Amino acid sequence: MTRLKYLRRTALLGLAAIIGALALVACSDDAQQQQVADAGDVPSATLAAVEERGELLCGVKQTQPLFGFREEDGSVVGFDIEFCKAIAAAVGDDIDVRYIDASDAATRFTLLASAQIDVLIRTTTITASRDADLKVDFAQTTFFTGQGFAVHADSGISSTADMNGATICVQTGTTTEQNLADHFTDLGYSYTPLGGTSPEIQEAFLQRRCDVFTADQSDLASRVSNFDNPANYRVLGQIISKEPLAPGVRDNDSEWKDVVNWVVHGLIAAEEMGITSGNVGAMAANPPNTTVARLLGVAFEGGEVANLGFGVDPQFIQRAIAAVGNYGEIYARTVGDAVPRACTLNALAIDDSVDCPAGTGGIQYAMPYR
C-alpha cells in the first residue's frame, strides 16, 4: 500500500471514530435529561447511601475550637460535631460517623458537590448566592452569629471607625471577606486584606502582621479563649453582618435535606419541651402529651404512632436526642460560657453596641413538629 493511501485510510478511520463519539454524546445527553426528569420520584440517594454504607460522611472543620476541632489524641470535638452524631443516630442506631476534614473554606462546597461528604456541618453561613451557584441546600440554622472583629487589647481600636488603613486578616473564600469589602466601601475607608486559611491568618494576627482579625464573632470568641493570654486580645462588640450557620446538603435531594432539617428542629424542640438525653427514655415510655409523643415517634395513650414520612422511621428524633441530648445540652457541653448564649441569639440587633442582654429568648426556636 502506498504511504498516501495508508494515511487516507487512517484519517477516515479517525473521522468515523469522532463521529461515533459525538453520536454517543448526543445519546447520553438524552439519557441524562431523562434521568433529571425522573429525579422527583426517586428516593433520596444520600439517605440510601448512608444506610447502605452504615456510615455518615460528615464534612467538619477541625481547626476551630468549640465548633469543630481536632484534639491531640485525634478525636474531633465541638458544637458542629454533635450534630453529625445526631444525624447519624437519627438515620439508625448502627450508623457510625466518619469525619471528613473540610477545614479549608475554599474547598468545602466541592467536597459536598462531589459527594465526598453527605452533609457539611462546618460553621457555614446561609447565603443566596451559595444556594444558587454552589449546588448546596441549607437546613435549619444551628447557630446564629454575626461577623465581628478581634484586636490586640493595646491597639486602641474599638470599632471599625478606628480601622481606616488597617491591615485586616480574613479567611479566604468566606462570606466574611465579602462583608468586609462591603462594610469598608460603605465607610469610605481603605484597608489591606490579608487572606488565607484560618490557622494561617490566626498566626499572622498573633505576630501582629495584621491589626485586626475578622471572622464570625462566635469563632473569634472561641479562638481568643484558646490563645496563650486571652487578656491581651479583645473581641469587639460590633457586628457587621448576619451569619446564620447551618448544615448544608446537596441540591435536589429534598428527602435527605428534610431529615437533616428536622433533626435540628427536633433537638431545639426537645429543649423547649424539656426532653433531655437523661429523660428521653422515660418520656418515650410515658409521654406527657401528644406533642412530645409525636416528636419522639411513640404512641400517646394507646393511639397511633404519627409517621410524618421522612424516609426514616418515626423514632429518628428520639434516637438523636438519646445520642447527644437537646440543643441546650449540646450548647452547654461544647460552646459553654466561651460564647454566652444570649449573645448568639441576638444577632438581629446589628448596631455598634450589642450587649447581649440575658434571657432575651432570642431568635432560635423550632418549627412546629406536626
Next chain:
Amino acid sequence: MAITERPSSLPPAAPTPPWHRRSVRNQLFQGAYLIATALVIVYVINALNLREFGFGFLGDPAGFAVPNQWLIDYDGVTNSRFVMYLVAIWASIRVMLVAIAFATIIGVLVGVARLSSNWLLARMAMLFVEIFRNTPLLVQIVLWYAILIVAIPPIGEVFNIGNAYYLSNRGIAIPWPVPDPGWWNAANWLVWVWVALLAAAGGAAWWVRRGRIARERDTGQPHYPNRWAFSLFAVAALVTFIALGAPVSIDKPIIEGTHYLEGMIITPEFAALVLGLSAYTASFIAEIVRAGIQALPTGQSEAANAIGLTGYQRLTVIILPQALRQIIPSITNQYLNINKNSSLASAVLFADLFFVAGVFQNKTGRALEMFVLIIVTYMLISLLISAVMNVINARVTTHRV
C-alpha cells in the same frame, strides 16, 4: 530472486492472514486507540456537563478585596472579577520578574564561585546549592515567611532610618520616585521637547556605537561600543530631564497609625515568595552555569592565561560568552519553573493569580472554567518567557567569538 524461489516439489504456500501484515496491524491498533480516546473524551464531556460552560461570571463584581498592587488602583466591590484577575496576574508577574532577576544574579555568582580556586568560597557555594536544591520549595517559602513575620518587629517597634526607610513586619518601606502628574501629561509641550531630545540622544548613541564597532574591527583594540552608547544615552536623558525641571518628586514613606503611606512598600508575603523562588532556582542555575563552564575545553582557559588575560577578563571575554550557548536553553527551563512555582504564593498569603482564581472558584462553583483559565494564563506566560529567551538564545549563538 533465485534465493526466494520455492522448489516446485513443495505444496503451494497457504495465503498469509491479513493480520500478519504490518500495515493492517498498525491500522487496527490505531483504530482501537482512536476509539478509546474518543470514549474517554465522551466520558469526560458528559461528566463535566459542559452545557453550563461559560465565562460570563467574570463580568460580575468580585465582591471582595485583595491588597492593591503597585501601579494599579482598583476596588474589588465594584470592579469585575475580570479586572481583579488582571490585577492578580500583574501581582504574579511582578513576583516572577524580580525572582528571575535575583535567581539569575545569585545563580551565576554561585555557579562561578563553585569553580573558584578559593577553597572556602567553593565550599560555601556548594553548601548553598545542596541546601536549596534538596529541600522542597514550599517548605522554603513557608520558612522564609515565618522568619520574616516573627523575626522582624511589629509596626509598633518599627526600625526607622532617617524617617525615610522603615522596616517592620508590615514590610519594608523605601522612598520612591513619583512622576509629577501636573507635568506628565500630553498637553504639556515640555514633555514633547524631552521626547524629541531623547530621540536625538538615542540617534547620537547609535551613531557613536557604530563608529566604535568599526574602529574595533579596524584596530583590534577594544572600544566598548555598547558601554559608550548606553552611558551617553543615560547621561543625556538625565541632563535634559533635570534641565526641563526634573518633574519627579521622591515620595518618602510615612507611618500613619499602623500602616505605611506613600513610598514603595515591599510586603513580607512578596519578600518571602521572591526569596524562596530566587534561592531555590538560583541553586539550579548555579549548577547549570558550572556545567556550562566545565563543558568548555580546558584549552580555552589555558589559552586565555597564555595571552596574559586577568581572571576577570578570562571569565567575561573567553569563558562566559562560549558557556552561554550551553547555559541559556537550560536556564530558560528554570525561568519557566519560576512561572509555575509562583503559584505557591497562597501558602504565604500572597494574592497571586492562582489564589484569586481559587477564590472565584469557591464563590461561583465554576471549577472547570477557572482551571481552564488558570492553565491558559500560566501557559501564555510560559510561552512569553520562552519567546523572549529564544530571541536571546539566537543572539548568543550567532555571537562572534
